[in-house]
Amino acid sequence: MNKFLLPLLASLALSGCSLFMDKEVQWESVPPDNFPLIKAVGYAPLTEQKANSEEERMLMAMKASKLEAYKELAEQVYGQKVDYKVTMGQALLGNEQLRASLQGVIRGARVVKTYPVGQFYVTEMELDFRQVYDLYQNAQPVRRVKSVKYY
Numbered sequence: 001m002n003k004f005l006l007p008l009l010a011s012l013a014l015s016g017c018s019l020f021m022d023k024e025v026q027w028e029s030v031p032p033d034n035f036p037l038i039k040a041v042g043y044a045p046l047t048e049q050k051a052n053s054e055e056e057r058m059l060m061a062m063k064a065s066k067l068e069a070y071k072e073l074a075e076q077v078y079g080q081k082v083d084y085k086v087t088m089g090q091a092l093l094g095n096e097q098l099r100a101s102l103q104g105v106i107r108g109a110r111v112v113k114t115y116p117v118g119q120f121y122v123t124e125m126e127l128d129f130r131q132v133y134d135l136y137q138n139a140q141p142v143r144r145v146k147s148v149k150y151y
Contacts, residue, residue: 022151027143035130038076039112042068042123046116061121062114069125070106077127078104108132 044064049057085097108131112124 026146028146038127040072065123074104
């Protein structure tokens with residue numbers, strides 16, 4: 001029995017070495033070729049803000065215009081999902097349903113300018129993708145394989 005067991009164990013040991021080959025992988029960061037700068041403008045009517053004083057209306061309009069600018073940036077970055085529904089009976093009557101939705105996270109946007117214009121408040125924002133890239137590199141770096149060594 002030992003005569004058959006020893007060659008069997010030897011062949012398993014030798015074939016097992018090739019299954020457990022080790023390797024070393026080196027990674028490198030890969031920055032994009034260019035970084036776009038996206039701009040957006042948000043508007044909010046002062047008179048439509050539900051507040052007790054003119055100062056509160058102004059503050060609410062400032063916040064609303066900033067949110068509108070963020071929404072516009074998100075539309076440019078992620079696009080907008082549009083659902084449109086109409087049947088032949090509805091088309092004749094002009095009863096159409098149109099829905100749009102947007103979901104996304106905007107990081108690194110900067111308010112360039114904010115000011116009142118007539119009965120509106122305006123916020124101008126920009127999103128520099130170089131800064132977005134740097135933010136994401138700190139959290140989750142984009143890498144590619146630089147070299148692999150097998151042992």
